[in-house]
Amino acid sequence: MHVRTSAIVLSVRAHGEHGAIVRALTPDDGVQPGYVPGGHGRRLRPVLQPANIVLGEWRSRTAEALPALTVELIHSRAPLYGEPLAAAALDWTTALTAAALPDAQPYPQLFQGLSGVLDAIEAAPGARGWAGAVVRYELLLLAELGFGLDMARCVVTGTSDDLTHVSPRSGAAVSRAAATGYEAKLLPLPSFLTAGGTPDPAAIIDGLRLTGHFLARDLLHGRAADALAARARLVERLARALG
Incomplete structure (x- = not known):
């Protein structure tokens, strides 16, 4: 599974010590969940504010696994x-x-x-x-x-x-x-x-x-x-x- 697209951040939930599970709405692939390493840390927390627009890249080896997600900020509404x-x-x-x-x-x-x-x-x-x-x-x-x-x-x-x-x-x-x-x-x-x-x-x-x-x-x-x-x-x- 590989999706790379812009998306609207919808929700962020802390997972582990520093990671986060993020759900974001994409134009063509609906809501896509993903695990962001460091997503609950100081650097990425402002990027993963709900309503922000990000460039997301979701990757997983199987359709059943939670994808790993990397994000870049496109537009902040923070x-x-x-x-x-x-x-x-x-x-x-x-x-x-x-x-x-x-x-x-x-x-x-x-x-x-x-x-x-x-x-x-x-x-x-x-x-x-x-x-x-x-x-x-x-x-x-x-x-x-x-x-x-x-x-x-x-x-x-x-x-x-x-x-x-x-x-x-x-x-x-x-x-x-x-x-x-x-x-x-x-x-x-x-x-x-x-x-x-x-x-x-x-x-x-x-x-x-x-x-x-x-x-x-x-x-x-x-x-x-x-x-x-x-x-x-x-x-x-x-x-x-x-x-």
Whole structure:
């Protein structure tokens, strides 16, 4: 097994006295794990910061063995970890990707989606510039893993107009007319997810509530549920920042 490509660092776990097991998302080969000698040491720790872009080279003699991984830094996002809100967004998007995706399965759209979200966080100091992109990435990940929401038409009437809610059971959209009287049992569907545009703070929070329900129910359970702690930190900080 030999893979050499750029990759986004997703997670780093200490292994042994100085080594680390790293999982990184590649453009064409999905999530690739590897053992980095010295990866937990002072020299490589800044390189292996989650959300950094590295040039990785994975080598193993058999498909079953954990590959040895060497890395070179291409682009560092480490300075963003000095900003609590941006740091929470980086922590969550990389933790979600690491927890949800199986190893060695190609997800080129998710690679592009995660790259776009991380670029947006880096480019825009305020949450309004990237929070909507986080919600859209969560929806993309759900769809790529077979848990996509049906937001094209109302599950009750079949109309594609004035869709305002989503059923928490089926993940299908519900129109305003069909939702009347049942709003408390449904999840709000913010319009930026169907019509585009820049979301206002209330729409961002509604979007996070929507995707969070399905992420917790369908993807992040068992050991993967630990990733939800990173999401809780992000949602709390976003709520304060957006006021």
